[in-house]
Amino acid sequence: MRVTAVRQWIVEFGYYNAIYVRIETDDGVEGVAEVAMRRRTRTVSAIVEELGEYLVGKDPTRIEQHSERMYRDSFLGGTLLTIGMSAIDVALWDLNARALGVPVHRLLGGKFRDSVPVYTHARATETPETFAREVADRIAMGFTAIKTTLPGFYTKVSSVHHETPAAIPARQTETELLPNWIWPLLAEYFAAAREVAGPDVHLMLDCHGRLNVANAVRLCEVLEPYHLTFIEEPVPPERPEWLAEVSRRSTTPIASGERWAGPYAAAPFLEQRAVAVAQPDVIFCGGITAAKRIATLAEANAVSIAFHNPFGPLASAATWHLAATLPNLLISESMLTPEQLVFWDRYTDDPPRVSGGEWLVSDEPGLGPRLRIEELVKHPFRPEYDRGGTR
Structure with a gap:
């Protein structure tokens, strides 16, 4: 079996663009994947095209070899490269599982859960x-775990602009002066949330790296009474020692990892115990191959995995097939709003479904969902989604 083509379609996905990829072979077996990078869609698309040129003519069963060569032969790494790698890697896992008539999780060692x-x-x-x-609305939908962005810094945000102006300017840096009223306001938000949620619902907070170390510690102190499951990226995520200091001074677990470009980038954070919760993203870090390595490193350092995954049906399927095999899984992110689910049903047949806050592990071949090419071509790339304007 040899790869004959790697095709891609860029489509609008509500408030960002997504890239769908299909690997084709001379045996007629195909594998599909989905990646996204808000504001850099065309850059990632070019990387996918170049990696696809490398793959044509190759044996698609050599997933580990292709992962290594895509990474090393590129010479320069970084997340933009590993997102492109993710598209190829995930599609190869889908292709190989479909060739054997088994679900992807079977190839990864089988179900742990x-x-x-x-x-x-x-x-x-x-x-x-x-x-x-x-x-309260999310609880009524059956979820028992809910995350929000930093109140005061975010209200409703798209990848293009703040739809409602935030109290803290979008481009204010982590080292600039914050108003004193922000701290009691944050406490009011989570006091209100905890009152409606009760003690058993998990509440989480994503800060998008908006604070410095001192203010991150202050945030953790303010929110300690509300027993959050984790606080995500309280400081910019580039330096493990920054996160490690916040972790040492916080009773709330600290999470980070969505921006890791593979296991080498993740290793210092895990070895230094900078985080209690690791958040690799299967479509950012280099695919299922890289994410599995990160999860193993995390397990060896007694760190839980809470996958970053605010994307669509194939990204979710890839994430959850891997999640089903991991002993150190904490939870996975999802973006299962009614507005987003419209695109799941538009672009794929048999997208994964969540009920009661859980995905029941599927035994369908490959990842499960199949692309609806006729719909992909109807909804092309929208440049305005790639302008930026938020942190």
Whole structure:
């Protein structure tokens, strides 16, 4: 069996663009994948095209070899490269599993669990009261774990602009002066959320690296009474020692990892115990191959895995097939809003479904979902989604 073509389609996906990839072979077996990088879609597309040129004519069963060569032969690494690698890698796993008529998780060692717990998102909104209503709405949908972005810094955000102006400017750096009112306001938000959620619902906070170390510690102190499951990226994620200091001074677990470009980037954070929760993204870090290595490193350092995954059906399927095999899984992210699910059903047949905050592990061949090419071509790339304007 040899690869004959690697094709891709860029499509609009609500508030960003997604790239769908299909690897074709001379045996007629195909594998598909989905990646996305807001603001750099065309760059990633070019990398996928170049990696696809390398793959044509090769044996698609040599996944480990291709992962190594795509990484080393590129010479310069970084997340943009590993996103392109992810598209190829995930499609190869799908292709190989379909060739054998088995689900991807079977090739990864088989099920450790029969269902994967997932969390969803609630907007921070303009007031604690409206945020509490958002949380109550997600609980009514059956979720028992909910994450939000940093109140005051975010209300409703797209990849293009802040749809509602934030109290803290979008481009304010982590070292600039913060107003004193932000700390009691943060406490009010999570007091309201905890009141409607009760003690058993997991609440999480994503800071997008907006604070310096001192203010991150202050944030952890302010939110300690509300027993968050984790605080994500309280400081910029480039330096493990920054996260390690916050972790040492916080009783709330600290999470990070969505921007890791493979296991070599992840290793210092895990070895230094900079985080209690690792958040690799299967479509950012180099694919299933790289994410599995990161998960193994995390397990060896007693760190839990909470996958970053705010994307669509194939990205979710790839993430959850791997998640089903891991002994150190904590939970996985999902973006299962009604607005996003429209695109899941538009672009794929048999997308993964979540009920009661869990994905029941599928035994369908490959990743499960199949692409609807006729729909992909109807909804092409939208340049305005790649302009930026938020941190």
